[in-house]
Structure formats: structure tokens, C-alpha cells
Amino acid sequence: MQVYCRGTARIRHRETGEIHEIESDELDWEIVDSDERGMGPELHHEASVDHPALGMLTWGLWEYPVGVENYDDTNVGQHEILEDFDYGLEHEMPDPDEWLDLTPPHDPCFVFLGSFRDTTDLLASHGSDDGGHLVNRLVFSHQITALETYLGDTLLNEVFADTDALQRLVDESEDLKKEKFTLSEISKDPALVKGRSAAICAASCTTTSRRSTCSTELHWHTGARPRGRQGILVSSRRPPTRLRPSQRKRQGWERAKSRS
Numbered sequence: 001m002q003v004y005c006r007g008t009a010r011i012r013h014r015e016t017g018e019i020h021e022i023e024s025d026e027l028d029w030e031i032v033d034s035d036e037r038g039m040g041p042e043l044h045h046e047a048s049v050d051h052p053a054l055g056m057l058t059w060g061l062w063e064y065p066v067g068v069e070n071y072d073d074t075n076v077g078q079h080e081i082l083e084d085f086d087y088g089l090e091h092e093m094p095d096p097d098e099w100l101d102l103t104p105p106h107d108p109c110f111v112f113l114g115s116f117r118d119t120t121d122l123l124a125s126h127g128s129d130d131g132g133h134l135v136n137r138l139v140f141s142h143q144i145t146a147l148e149t150y151l152g153d154t155l156l157n158e159v160f161a162d163t164d165a166l167q168r169l170v171d172e173s174e175d176l177k178k179e180k181f182t183l184s185e186i187s188k189d190p191a192l193v194k195g196r197s198a199a200i201c202a203a204s205c206t207t208t209s210r211r212s213t214c215s216t217e218l219h220w221h222t223g224a225r226p227r228g229r230q231g232i233l234v235s236s237r238r239p240p241t242r243l244r245p246s247q248r249k250r251q252g253w254e255r256a257k258s259r260s
Helices: 108-126 134-160 163-172 183-188 192-204 208-222 245-259
Strands: 002-006 008-012 019-023 030-037 040-051 055-063 069-075 080-083 086-090
Touching (some): 002 040, 019 040, 134 163, 183 192
Antiparallel strands (some): 008 019, 008 080, 030 040, 040 055, 055 069
16 A cells, blocks of 8 residues: 545645645655554554744554555644645555566465355454444455455456457457557567566456456456356356354344344
């Protein structure tokens, strides 16, 4: 995660009434403190400006658990802030070149099912019956991300194992159409097109908001559909899950509650 900061801050001096403007590029963000807590470290990001008229101004952002924006604070002393920056946390998008060596797992379904079992055990041990506990919400978010990752990885495997599907992707993808290669580059790396295609597709699937779009685009361009471990096309039906006694009890309680 990285801190983003956009816009202009406008601050009125307490005594003179003069309005001063500070641009976002004047701030240099850094981690100034870290405390260990129950779900890992709490990181304190901070940026400060020693203004000649306003004095020391600080902007703080707390990240806890890692990857989650927990709290922010702007301190301009006794002056009045008229307009603040738009700042917070965002995922850092990697350079597509860094994804050239990223290979999806050979069996994404196995990875997904392992994640499903582990998080189900976690929910049974630490979740709440009414679904309001933080663990319930975290497990719910994780399951969505894990499923999207499985779909993305499986589609990538399907596309790059099918020469015709790869060619359709190269022909129809707007991002790939913009790519230019010299004869020298192609001669040095016969797998250049396949590697570059994988890099761009993987980079476009790195965030949760892009994974479903990436899967849709790959399916639209190539006709490929994700398959399960036995080569069966994935459907919307949920596979049967063996529940623990505590889980069966919780599920029965939820059904009884819904009927009442």
C-alpha cells in the first residue's frame, strides 16, 4: 500500500486572515511509527510542512490492519483549514514489466479450496453467530478476493495453453494493440508476445476492482472459460461442504431465525 495525496490545501491564518495554499507535491510522506497490535502492526504515516507564516503543519494517516485505512488527522494548529487534501491509502500498481516472470499456479482450484477450508476453520473458531464480528467481515472479503483470483489465474492458464485463444486476445485487446516490438527483440525472445500478453493481463488483474473485469474481458476476447480440477466448466453451483458440528448448529440457528 502507498499513500496518495491530491489537490490543494487552503488554510486561513488565525490572526491576519490571509489564506495560504499548499500543493500536495510539497508533502513528503513517511512511516514515523509502528505499534504491534492483535492483527499485526499499526503503521503511522505522516507528512509535515514547516510553513514560514503558518508554522508546522502535519497530516497523519494510520494503517491498521496492514492494507486498511483506519484513521486520518490534519493538524494546522490554531489556524483554520478551508480546504484539505484528498489523501488516503491505495494499492501500488506494479510496472507490467515486473510481471513477466509471474506464472499462475498450475492448479488454482486446489489453492482456492485450501484457502476456503482455512478461512472456514477460522470463522468457526473466532466468528460470531450474527455475522457482525470483524472476523466475519474479513473472511467474507477474503472469500471474494480468493474466488476472483482463482477465476483470473484459471483463465490465464486456459488462454496461454490455447494458441488460438492467445491470438484472439492479441488481436482484440486494446492494451496489446498498443505494444510495439523490434525485430531484434522478437529474435532474442521467441516467447516475447506470450510473455508480454501475460504481463499485461496479470497487471490488469492485480486489484479486486479489476479482477472481475479482467475475467470478463478474457472470456469475451478468447471464448475461454475457467475449468475445475477435472476439466469441468465451472458453474454457479456451490460445491457441497462438510461442516463441523458447530457450523451445522450455527447454520440451523440462522435458518430458524429466518423463519421466525
